[in-house]
Amino acid sequence: MTPHYPDVVNMAVPGFVALIVIELVWIKLKGRGGRYELRDALTSLLLGAGNVAAGILLGFVTVTFLYTLWQYRLFDLGYSVWVLLLCFVLDDLRYYWVHRLGHRVRWVWASHVNHHSSQHYNLTTALRQTWTGTFTLMMLLRVPLVLLGFHPAMILFSGGMNLIYQFWIHTEVISRMPRWFEAVMNTPSHHRVHHGRNPRYLDSNYAGVFIVWDKLFGTFVPEDSAEPVEYGLVKNLGTFNPLRVAFHEWIGLFSDVLQPGLTLRQRLAYALAPPGWSHDGSRMTSDMLKACDGSLKAAEPQHAGGS
Amino acid sequence: MPLGVLLPMVVLGIMGLALLIRVLRPTPPLRFSSPEVARNIWDRRNPDDPACDVQLDAAESAALITTRTGAGLLWSMGADPVARRFQSRCVCVETRTGLVVKTGDFTAPKIRLVLPDRDVRRRWCQILEGQ
């Protein structure tokens, strides 16, 4: 019999609110540990609420897909605690790749971008979640888990726990965790780097729960106190309107794909190449920004010596 | 979770937090205390197109930036700066106290500038509209 897994993300809402209150009061009392601005925070909270609404309206697509696939499973691993733990770890690996694609494929970035659209980094930023995740088709990355015999309900529960874990790391209140913890787990320090718009911090630390995936796949960048993280997008938004925040990259993507005079290959690249790709080289991808920053930094000592 | 529980929880949570942030006001809105401050922010965000000239609006919440390639605006969005370059796509609408710049950019549709002096207003308008 299938055990019942609770709807953990929605159940955690009161906990999210309580921790935001604690962070806010702490920042106010200490005068450090982050920044809060009303309209920015309100946009984050409304995007969070919209994400819950999108889950109610569109959640059935992923659920139906996973349960249909379950009919074709190769094994049935059952429901023991050990299987649940294994499922959680493997689902975190799945999260790593979904998140990496979310930064490297514009079609997926169009959905994920709003999580990075704030120039603030506080607990409300964690709630700035996508409304359009279903359209990215990233549920396909859950296929191996279902075929291996992890029950869809267990997979969705693991995904929910993963999301809850990631809430508390969106803070500047905590500087560093103990060294053993920083070595294995995703932490506020690691995830601050992920939210950075500084070229050297772009496309790094995709981890959900375990930072080991970044170390394994070569995307780990430690936080450098000599280079404070500047949060937000390479081109920051000039609006707090949640509808504009949620859909701006989709609109940009489709207007690029549908512009006249492009080849089919160019149209596909506007949807599937890394964000910032352009057919005429008029924009910068993160790789170009990194290369540019690297050559600027390399030139700096010479420049200083010559002046 | 039943909608009858989830909905009030989310609505009350958002309202309560918004009220608390409004009362505590932990972070003041961004103001550019001098043209140099605005210039530094612009140059850091546009290293390939640094500012040649910087003029602040009367509220010190926006700056008109002239570069070698054209004009741009740097303005405060709450506690943070946003910078945009314009290629003659924007339209300025005069108000009693300043300008509303309609940019045609979906991600930054409208920018309000405080410019009580009519001559200054006209000059900004001409530069921004690229005339």
Ligand SMILES: [Zn+2]
């Ligand atoms: Zn991300």
Ligand SMILES: [Zn+2]
């Ligand atoms: Zn995040």
